[in-house]
Amino acid sequence: MKQLIIGLLFSIILSSFAMAAGSVEAGKEKALACVACHGETGISAVPTFPNLAGQYEDYLYHALNSYKTGARNNAIMVGISAGLSKQDMKDLAAYFASLQGLNSYGLPE
Numbered sequence: 001m002k003q004l005i006i007g008l009l010f011s012i013i014l015s016s017f018a019m020a021a022g023s024v025e026a027g028k029e030k031a032l033a034c035v036a037c038h039g040e041t042g043i044s045a046v047p048t049f050p051n052l053a054g055q056y057e058d059y060l061y062h063a064l065n066s067y068k069t070g071a072r073n074n075a076i077m078v079g080i081s082a083g084l085s086k087q088d089m090k091d092l093a094a095y096f097a098s099l100q101g102l103n104s105y106g107l108p109e
Contacts, residue, residue: 022057022087027095030088033080034096042099054101054109060093 034052038044042053052060066072067081068089084092103109 022061022090022092022094024091024094024098027091027093027098030092031095034092037076038096042096043102051102052096053099055097057093057097060096061089064089064092 037046037049038052043051063072064077064081064084065086067074067077068084070078072078081089100108
């Protein structure tokens with residue numbers, strides 16, 4: 001009985017993570033506003049703007065959320081993140097995480 005309860009709890013926890021995931025397709029549509037600074041492929045042509053392609057999904061989500069809450073301070077990103085819902089941030093994070101990033105030599109992985 002104890003194993004059954006533990007199994008059910010584990011299943012519920014895993015399913016909640018699956019439901020909380022972002023959509024790559026929806027993120028691609030929402031990323032149009034990001035292209036000007038972060039590039040069409042998530043690789044910025046300007047060194048002062050970070051590359052988003054290939055970053056960890058949870059890192060990207062938490063970074064966006066930190067701009068939204070004020071924990072991170074960047075005038076442009078604070079303004080952009082203010083209009084994003086949690087689902088928007090999850091979708092954007094999923095999209096940019098799905099893109100091919102750069103390796104430590106600055107070359108596509």
